[in-house]
Amino acid sequence: MPAQPNPDxxxxxxDDSLSHMKQAFGFSTDLICRELILGRKxxxxxxxxxxxxxxxxSDLLQSLLSLLTNTGFAEGAAKEDALQTVxxxxxxxxxxxxxxxxxxxxxxxTNGSAVLLLDGxxxxxxxxxxxxxxxxxxxxxxxxxxxxxxxxxxxxxxxNTALVRRKVRNSRLRLESGRAGQVTRTDLAIMYIEGIxxxxxxxxxxxxxxxxxxxxxxxxGYVEEMIQDSTRSPFPTVYNTERPDSVAAALLExxxxxxxxxxxxxxxxxxxxxxxxxAPEDYYQRADFATLLRLLRFLSFxxxxxxxxxxxxxxxxxQELIPTSLLISLAGQREGVPFPAFVEALLMEITFEILRxxxxxxxxxxxxxxxxxxxxxxxxxxxxxxxxxxxxxIIVSITAISNFVMPAFSMGISIRMIRLVMMGLAAxxxxxxxxxxxxxxxxxxxxxxxxxxxxxxxFAPLLMSNxxxxxxxxxxxxMLTRPKPAAGKGRNGGQPNRKKxxxxx
Amino acid sequence: MSRTVCLxxxxxxxxxxxxxxxxxxxxxxxxxxxxxxxxAWLAALAGVVLNLAFVWYYLRLxxxxxxxxxxGYFRKSLGRWIGGVFALLFLLFSFLGASxxxxxxxxxxITHILPNTPMPAIHILFVSIIAMGLWLGLxxxxxxxxxxxxxxxxxxxxxxxxxxxxxxLVNLLPVLESPPPRFVKASLTLIATATLPLAVLLMVFPVHxxxxxxxxxxxxxxxALIGSIVFFLISFLSITVxxxxxxxxxxxxxxxxxxxxxxxxxxxxxxxxxxxxxxITVYVKxxxxxxxxxxxxxxxxxxxxxxxxxxxxxILLVLYSLVVYPDQAYSQLYDTTAYVxxxxxxxxxxxxxxxxxxxxxxxxxxxxxxxxxPESARRSGAS
Numbered sequence: 001m002p003a004q005p006n007p008d009x010x011x012x013x014x015d016d017s018l019s020h021m022k023q024a025f026g027f028s029t030d031l032i033c034r035e036l037i038l039g040r041k042x043x044x045x046x047x048x049x050x051x052x053x054x055x056x057x058s059d060l061l062q063s064l065l066s067l068l069t070n071t072g073f074a075e076g077a078a079k080e081d082a083l084q085t086v087x088x089x090x091x092x093x094x095x096x097x098x099x100x101x102x103x104x105x106x107x108x109x110t111n112g113s114a115v116l117l118l119d120g121x122x123x124x125x126x127x128x129x130x131x132x133x134x135x136x137x138x139x140x141x142x143x144x145x146x147x148x149x150x151x152x153x154x155x156x157x158x159x160n161t162a163l164v165r166r167k168v169r170n171s172r173l174r175l176e177s178g179r180a181g182q183v184t185r186t187d188l189a190i191m192y193i194e195g196i197x198x199x200x201x202x203x204x205x206x207x208x209x210x211x212x213x214x215x216x217x218x219x220x221g222y223v224e225e226m227i228q229d230s231t232r233s234p235f236p237t238v239y240n241t242e243r244p245d246s247v248a249a250a251l252l253e254x255x256x257x258x259x260x261x262x263x264x265x266x267x268x269x270x271x272x273x274x275x276x277x278x279a280p281e282d283y284y285q286r287a288d289f290a291t292l293l294r295l296l297r298f299l300s301f302x303x304x305x306x307x308x309x310x311x312x313x314x315x316x317x318x319q320e321l322i323p324t325s326l327l328i329s330l331a332g333q334r335e336g337v338p339f340p341a342f343v344e345a346l347l348m349e350i351t352f353e354i355l356r357x358x359x360x361x362x363x364x365x366x367x368x369x370x371x372x373x374x375x376x377x378x379x380x381x382x383x384x385x386x387x388x389x390x391x392x393x394i395i396v397s398i399t400a401i402s403n404f405v406m407p408a409f410s411m412g413i414s415i416r417m418i419r420l421v422m423m424g425l426a427a428x429x430x431x432x433x434x435x436x437x438x439x440x441x442x443x444x445x446x447x448x449x450x451x452x453x454x455x456x457x458x459f460a461p462l463l464m465s466n467x468x469x470x471x472x473x474x475x476x477x478x479m480l481t482r483p484k485p486a487a488g489k490g491r492n493g494g495q496p497n498r499k500k501x502x503x504x505x
Numbered sequence: 506m507s508r509t510v511c512l513x514x515x516x517x518x519x520x521x522x523x524x525x526x527x528x529x530x531x532x533x534x535x536x537x538x539x540x541x542x543x544x545a546w547l548a549a550l551a552g553v554v555l556n557l558a559f560v561w562y563y564l565r566l567x568x569x570x571x572x573x574x575x576x577g578y579f580r581k582s583l584g585r586w587i588g589g590v591f592a593l594l595f596l597l598f599s600f601l602g603a604s605x606x607x608x609x610x611x612x613x614x615i616t617h618i619l620p621n622t623p624m625p626a627i628h629i630l631f632v633s634i635i636a637m638g639l640w641l642g643l644x645x646x647x648x649x650x651x652x653x654x655x656x657x658x659x660x661x662x663x664x665x666x667x668x669x670x671x672x673x674l675v676n677l678l679p680v681l682e683s684p685p686p687r688f689v690k691a692s693l694t695l696i697a698t699a700t701l702p703l704a705v706l707l708m709v710f711p712v713h714x715x716x717x718x719x720x721x722x723x724x725x726x727x728x729a730l731i732g733s734i735v736f737f738l739i740s741f742l743s744i745t746v747x748x749x750x751x752x753x754x755x756x757x758x759x760x761x762x763x764x765x766x767x768x769x770x771x772x773x774x775x776x777x778x779x780x781x782x783x784x785i786t787v788y789v790k791x792x793x794x795x796x797x798x799x800x801x802x803x804x805x806x807x808x809x810x811x812x813x814x815x816x817x818x819x820i821l822l823v824l825y826s827l828v829v830y831p832d833q834a835y836s837q838l839y840d841t842t843a844y845v846x847x848x849x850x851x852x853x854x855x856x857x858x859x860x861x862x863x864x865x866x867x868x869x870x871x872x873x874x875x876x877x878x879p880e881s882a883r884r885s886g887a888s
Contacts, residue, residue: 317619318777429630431777432618435784440634442652447645460648461513 008101014045014119017102021049021117024106031109036064038090044082045119049105054112056131063092083121091116095128110185134159140242140264142409145281152242153264157187160244160259160266164191167248172196178209180223184216187261188223191247196254196482201451205256205269220260220267227258227269229449234417236410237450239271246280253483256451270450272457274470277301279407287475294471300405304415307399308345309426309434311392315341317430333389342427344388348396349420351377356400458483511715514724516647517706519654520789521728524706525556526735527790528609529699530759531783533736534743536698536841538752540691541683543676545752548688549740552695553733559700559853560729564722566856567711569863575707575856576801582863589805591855596801598851599705600825603794605836607631607826610787612833617760618780628823631791636819638792639799640812643713646792653785660782665738667766667775672745694841697848699736702790703729704852705797756833759783795822 011017018033025031030052038044048064050057087096095113099105100123105115112130137159140152153160161175172194179185188209192202208227217223224238225231241247242264247257250268258267268275277297282290314321315330322330337344355374362370376382378397383390399419406412418441425433448455458466466483468474512520537545570578575595580588611627619627638646683691714721739759743752746765752758760783763776796811799818803811830836 321774321777429622429627430619431780432614432627432784433630435781436630436634439649439785439788440637442649443634443638443641443645446648446652447641454648456648456652460651462515462651 008103010100010102010105010117010122010124012120012122014047014117017117017124018047018049020102021105021115024102025109034061038064038082038086046086047117048114049109049117050114050129051109051112054110054132055114055129057114057129060091060093060114060127060129064090083118083123083125086116086118087125091125091127093127093129097126099124099126107185132156137163143241143243143246143280143407145279145284148281148284149243149245151244153244153266155262155264157189157259157261160264161189161191163244164247164251164257167244168193168251173251176206180209180212180214181217182213182215184218186217188217189259191251191257191259193251193254196252197256198254201254201270201453202256204451205258209258217260217262219263220258220265223258223260224267229451233444233448234414235273235445235448235455236276236408236414237269237271237448237455239268239275239408240265240410241268242266243280249280249283270453272450272453273445273448273455274458276406276408276411278469278473282473287473290473291471294473297405297407298471300402301411301415304399304402304406304412305419306422306434307395307402308349308419309422309437311395312341312345312423313426313430313434316427330389330391333391336386337389338386340427341392342423344392345395345423346420348378348382348388348392349399349423352396352400353416510643510713512643512647512709512713514714514716514720516651517710517714517721518724518728519651520647520709520793521703521706521725522732522735523650523654523657523786523789524793525699525703525729525732527783527786527788528606529695529732529736530739530786531609531613531757532840533695533698534740534752534758535754535756536694536837537691537740538744538749538758539837540687540694540841542753543678543744543749544681544683544688545691545744545749546677546737546741547681548691549695549737551688551692552699553730553737555692555696556700556729556733557726559696560703560726562853563703563707564725566860567707567722568718569860570707570711572712574709574712574800574804575704576804578863579855579859582859582866588859591859592801592805595704595851595855596798596805598848599794599797599801600822601829602702602705603791603798604822604826604829606787606791606794607822608829608836610784610791611826612830612836613757613760613783617757618777625823625827628826631788632819632823632826634788635792635795635822636815638788639796639815643709643796646796650789653789657782657785660779661735661738664763664766664779664782665742667768667772668742668746668762670768671765672742673748674745676745676748690841690845693845693849695736697845698840699733700729701848701852702794704856705794707856708797708800709793756837795819 011020022031022033032050032052034048034057036046036048038046048057048061083098087098097108099108099115105124105126108115108126112132113126114129116125116127118124134156135154137151137154139150151163153163165173165175170193173191174194175189175191177187177189180188190202190205190209205227209223212223212226214222214226220240224236224240228237230237239250241250247266247268251257255268255270258269260267277294279293282293285293315334319327334341339347355370355378359367359370359374378393382388383393403412403415406415422434422437425437427433429436446454446456446460454461457463458470465481468479469483533549534545537548541548571581573581576592579591579595582588583591607628610631611624614627615622615624638649710725711718711721739762742762743758746762747755747758751761755761760776760780763779764774766775766779767773795818799811799814802814802818808814830839
C-alpha cells in the first residue's frame with residue numbers, strides 16, 4: 001500500500017501529525033497536547049490530545065502513567081503493534097475506536113473524546129472520556145402535572161435517551177444517531193419501537209433528517225421547521241415535549257421521537273390535531289374525569305378562538321341574539337366608549353399580547369410590576385377611563401385564560417394568530433364571516449398532513465377504532481387495539497405494559 | 506386529470522346527504538306549499554320514493570362508466586364531437602346550478618342575517634372559500650364534509666326536537682285536497698331541486714372512490730335516503746308548525762321555523778345559530794356543483810390540472826350568480842317552471858341518451874364478432 005495516498009490520513013511521524021492537528025485547530029488554546037513516553041530504553045513516544053473542558057482525562061492519564069513502566073510493553077512489542085497493545089492493555093475506558101483520518105480525529109476531539117497519537121503508527125485512538133456540564137434531571141417547567149412523574153429532559157442527548165429507555169425496557173426500542181448542521185455538527189437521534197412504528201414513517205423521518213441543510217442547529221425548533229410538512233400553516237405538525245413519559249407513550253402508539261442534543265425538547269411525529277389536546281395526566285387520572293377535562297379543553301379552544309369575534313359579531317350585527325335585558329345593559333356600557341366593538345376588541349387583544357410578551361421576557365424580579373400595570377390596563381382603570389366597556393374586559397380575560405388551557409403551547413400560538421383573522425371577519429360579515437372563517441379553517445386543517453397521516457385523523461377520515469382516545473379517554477381496560485394509522489396490525493399486545501408504564505413509572 | 510384522488514365510501518355518502526339537502530331544505534317547503542298547500546308533506550313523501558328511484562338510475566348508469574367520469578362517458582359513447590356537445594350542455598347545467606345556489610345563499614343572507622351588507626360582498630366571500638376548497642382538492646373537501654356532518658345532524662335533530670311542542674297536526678287537514686296534476690308537478694319540482702343535481706356527483710362517483718364499488722353504491726343510496734328523510738321532515742314541520750299559507754308566503758320557511766323555537770322563554774332566537782346548517786350544506790352543494798363544472802371543463806379541454814380553471818371560473822361564478830335571478834319572485838317562478846324541464850333534460854335525458862347509444866353499440870359489437878379496432882383507439886384518444 002502506498003504510504004500517503006490520501007492527504008487526510010494520519011502521518012506516521014508523531015511530530016508531523018501533532019503539528020497537523022494543531023494547525024487544524026488554529027492553535028486554539030483549549031487544545032491540550034500531552035506528550036508521553038511509554039516504556040524504557042528507546043520507549044514509545046505518544047501524545048494525548050483533548051479539548052480542555054470537554055474531556056475528563058485525569059483517570060485516563062493516571063492509568064497511562066501508572067503503566068508507563070510496564071515492562072511487558074515496549075521492549076517486546078514491535079512498533080506496528082504498539083497501537084493494538086496500547087488499545088488492549090492500557091486504556092481503562094470503554095469506548096475506544098481506531099481512527100485513520102484527520103477528519104475523524106478532529107471530530108472526536110470536538111465531541112469531547114481524547115485522541116492518542118503514537119509515533120510510528122498511521123492511526124490514532126479516540127477514547128470516549130467526554131465529560132460535559134450536565135443539568136440535573138428536573139421537573140419540566142412547560143408541562144407540569146399534578147399526578148405523574150416529575151422528571152423532565154435535560155440538554156444532554158444521552159441522558160434524554162436513557163430516560164426513555166428506562167421507561168421502555170425492550171430491545172425492540174431502536175435508537176439511530178446522526179448529525180446535522182454543517183458548522184455545529186449537532187447530534188440527532190431518532191427513537192422508535194420496531195414492530196409498532198410504521199416503517200414507512202421511520203424511513204420518511206430518516207430521509208427528511210438527512211435532507212437538512214443548515215449551518216447550525218441550536219434547538220429542536222430548527223429541526224422542527226426543517227422537517228415539517230407545511231411551513232405555511234399556522235398549525236404545528238410536529239409535537240414537542242419535555243416529558244419522558246409523553247415520549248414513551250407516543251413511542252408505544254407507534255410514533256417516532258427525534259432527540260436533538262442541547263435542548264430538553266424532544267420532537268414527536270406524526271403529530272395529529274387531536275394530540276395537542278391530550279395532556280400526559282389524562283392517562284394517570286380516572287378515565288371519566290380525563291374525558292371531562294378533554295371536553296373542557298375543546299370548549300376552551302373554541303372560546304380562545306372565537307370569543308372576541310362572537311362578541312363583535314353579536315354586538316355589531318345580531319343584537320337580536322342577546323336577551324333584551326342584557327342588550328340594554330351592554331348598550332349602556334358601550335355608551336361612553338368611543339370606538340366600534342372591533343377596534344375596542346383589537347386594542348384590548350393587542351394590549352394583552354404586549355403584557356404577555358413582556359411577562360415572558362422580563363427578568364423575574366420585575367414580574368410584580370408587570371402584573372400591577374397589567375391589572376391597570378386590562379381592568380377597572382381602563383373601564384373608568386372610558387376606553388373600553390366592562391364586557392370587553394371580561395371577554396378578553398376569558399379568551400386569555402382559555403388560551404392557557406391548551407396543554408401544548410404550540411397550539412396556543414396558532415389560536416392567537418387565527419383569532420385576529422376571525423375578529424376581522426366578524427367585524428365585516430358578522431356571524432356569516434365567522435362561519436366562513438371556520439369553514440376555511442376546517443378545510444385547511446383537513447388538507448394538512450403530518451408525515452403521511454391526515455392531520456384530522458381519526459375524525460376525518462373517520463377511524464372508529466381510534467375515537468376511544470380523542471374526545472373521550474376510555475378506561476385502559478377498553479383500549480384493546482393500538483391506534484391504527486401509526487401502529488402495526490392486530491390487537492394491542494403491549495397493552496398491559498402500557499398500563500403499567502402509564503400509571504406507575 | 507389525476508386519478509389518484511380517493512374518497513372513501515363513507516365520505517361519498519356524507520357528501521350525497523349534505524349535497525341533496527343543501528338549498529333543498531331552504532327553499533323547497535315554500536315551493537311545495539304554494540303548489541299543493543297542506544299536502545306539501547305528502548308531495549315530499551312521494552319525493553322520497555322518486556328520489557330513490559332516480560338515485561338508483563344514476564347508480565346503474567355509473568356502472569357503465571368503466572373508470573370514466575360522466576363527461577368522459579358522454580364522449581366515450583357518443584364520440585368526440587357529439588359527446589362534446591352533450592358534455593357542454595351538462596357543464597352549463599352544473600354552472601347554472603352553482604350560480605343559483607350562490608344566489609340563494611346570498612339572498613338568504615341579506616334577507617335574514619346581514620340586511621345591510623351588499624350582495625356582491627357576500628358572494629365574493631362565499632365563492633372564495635369554494636375556491637379554497639377546490640384549490641386544496643377533493644380529499645380535504647370530503648374530509649371537511651365528513652367532519653361537519655355530525656354537527657349538521659345534531660342541529661337538525663335539535664331543530665326537530667325543539668319544534669315538536671309546536672306541531673299542530675290540524676294544519677294538515679284536509680288531506681289530499683289538491684288535484685293530482687299539481688301534486689305530480691310539486692313532486693317533480695322537488696326532485697329537480699334535490700335529486701337531479703346528484704348527476705353532477707357522477708363527476709366524482711365512482712371514479713374517485715376507493716374500495717368496494719358495491720359499498721360505495723350502498724353509501725350513495727343511504728346518503729340519498731337520509732337526505733330525503735330530512736327534506737320530508739322539514740316540509741312536514743313547516744306545514745304543521747307554520748301552516749300551509751305562511752310556508753308558501755315565506756321564501757325561506759325553514760329559517761322561520763328555527764325562529765319559532767321557544768322553550769320556556771329560555772332557548773329562543775337561535776335561528777342565527779341554526780343557520781349554520783344551511784351554510785354548511787349549501788357550501789357542500791355549491792362546491793361539488795362547481796367542481797363538476799371545473800373538472801368537467803378541465804377534462805373536456807384536456808388540461809392537466811383543475812387548478813388552472815378555478816380562478817377564472819370563480820370570477821364567472823360570482824358575476825353570474827349576481828344576475829342569474831333578477832329578484833326573488835323571478836327565482837320562485839323559474840324554479841317551479843322552467844328549471845324543472847331544464848334539469849330533466851340535462852340530468853336525465855342527456856345521460857340516458859348516452860346510455861342508450863352505448864347499449865346499442867354494445868349489442869352491435871356482440872353481433873359482429875371482430876371488435877372494431879379504431880373504436881378503442883379513438884376512445885383512448887378522447888378520454
